[in-house]
Amino acid sequence: MHLNSPLVPALPPFALPGQRGWLKMDALQPAGSFKHRGVGRLCSAKVAAGAKAIVCASGGNAGYAAAWAARALGVPAHIVVPESTGLPVREAIAALGAQVQVHGSVWDDAHAHAVRLADELGAAYVHPFDDPLLWDGHATLIDEVVAAGMRFDCVVLAVGGGGLLAGVIAGLRRNGLEHVPVIAAETVGAASLHESLKARERITLPAITSIAGTLGAKRVAQRAFELCFEYPVQSVTVTDGEAVDACLAFADAHRVLVEPACGAALAVPMVHRALFEQFKAPLIEVCGGVGVSLDTLNEWKGTAAWKTTPR
Structure with missing residues (x-):
């Protein structure tokens, strides 16, 4: 991508x-x-393997890339950001059609919540760096x-x-x-x-x-x-x-x-x-x-x- x-x-x-x-x-x-490079590659692989939705926890950039990739792939995206992610970034992610949730004060908190969310939704979790x-x-x-x-x-x-x-x-x-x-x-x-x-x-x-x-x-x-x-x-x-x-x-x-x-x-x-x-x-x-x-x-x-x- x-x-x-x-x-x-x-x-x-x-x-x-x-x-x-x-x-x-x-x-x-x-x-x-x-992030467009790796997140796009990972989202594409998840969807090719059968994922019907993706979840990503992000400080902003990986979430935006995941939302962009999900839109291109035709699947829903759920992006979890911490409170430190500014409103303009949250709005930019949402403008791509993703569902945005705010959880915790730092990325680590958002990540823990996103992993649980992916399990609840039966969605693929896209890790932003690991x-x-x-x-x-x-x-x-x-x-x-x-x-x-x-x-x-x-x-x-x-x-x-x-x-x-x-x-x-x-x-x-x-x-x-x-x-x-x-x-x-x-x-x-x-x-x-x-x-x-x-x-x-x-x-x-x-x-x-x-x-x-x-x-x-x-x-x-x-x-x-x-x-x-x-x-x-x-x-x-x-x-x-x-x-x-x-x-x-x-x-x-x-x-x-x-x-x-x-x-x-x-x-x-x-x-x-x-x-x-x-x-x-x-x-x-x-x-x-x-x-x-x-x-x-x-x-x-x-x-x-x-x-x-x-x-």
Whole structure:
């Protein structure tokens, strides 16, 4: 269902002097984010196996992608979102014909309710980040870059539950690029992978305190955690303020709006310059997001609270 998204040269500050950086523009997918790849693949497989309806728990982007896929496949969709998902996103999902329920304060609460709901309805549950078919869908972004003949020496991406990370590594491996490292970025307050790696065990965050709600899984997928010990992954964090600043800089440079969750990856060249400048041809996955507008970005920019958040 997904598009072969544009691959465009990165403009400063997303490419540093001496670099030829690339942006994989999954913000331009029909459902507004990279989720269109994996969620579309997973929904299609569920329906092909006989599912008459789908249920998905989401902070916003996976739910929107699931609703989009369900409409294309001609089956009902039931999307469960936490209270942290804004009204405009809920309305956008409902506009695609999905039934939207609000349950719990964070994604983990919505997920538990959605699993029960799928069982009650006899529907297929579409996990937003922890399923091998989903990862296979996300891996197609690497396939497309390789098919385009573009050379790159690292991949920068944002991590929420870890589905994109697992998919990108799968794509690198199946294209013989096991040597290409991944820089995995999270915002402080939603950094379940980073904190798990520090503890050297998969931990559950006590709460999600970041404004990057679509990164808000309190516990990263087991496979994503394991891959960080099998593969060259560098885990980094940025503050909410740094993520928002990156979103605004990206809008200025490339004229595209993205969520702070995506801003976590876009902030890496500025916040972790010493790490980023080690590479000559970095590839940044511009994962997008539907829960953003110029007004919301400026509102976040004007909020003093995140300015003092330590990394």
